Amino acid sequence: NAGVMQNPRHLVRRRGQEARLRCSPMKGHSHVYWYRQLPEEGLKFMVYLQKENIIDESGMPKERFSAEFPKEGPSILRIQQVVRGDSAAYFCASSPRQGWTDTQYFGPGTRLTVL
């Protein structure tokens, strides 16, 4: 049973470009969570999604960031017009059942570097 998959593992963008980060949850998991980890800091929650629904986006920056989890395919975290401060590791987690009450399993992360 494959774990949570994230790609790319490393992504380099120049300021002003768009970054697209993909997350495929574990088989049978229908809940996805995105976290951001700035250098030398802990994980910060960004958004929680179910298939075709955003359940909680209270941790998402108000501008330039968006997330989706379509009926088919991986969840996408999209960052438009990236800035140097967006450089971080972005982790995706998935769980099989409802929300925060279930154990989350994390992917290996995508390390975004903005030049």
Place this chain on the structure above:
Amino acid sequence: DAKTTQPTSMDCAEGRAANLPCNHSTISGNEYVYWYRQIHSQGPQYIIHGLKNNETNEMASLIITEDRKSSTLILPHATLRDTAVYYCIVRPASGGSYIPTFGRGTSLIVHP
């Protein structure tokens, strides 16, 4: 508004037990204690969780005090590969709005 407090760092000799403490004095009756760890440059890895009773699995043991205000994660025979940041978090046992907070965790260094 941290719900858990952990020491910033600890070290342990290889082969010895590593005991990582966590204080969660404001824990509610319906909140679980979860432990994750993050090895350098990797995603967090689930270790164990518990509500009231002590728990054990192939990775670790979790000892929760009777008043549930603190807990200890025990790695019985630490290896060099256990060097990581260990996060203790509390999570509700039932649904509702909740934002998980990982905090800084405890950086455990296992030395030869």
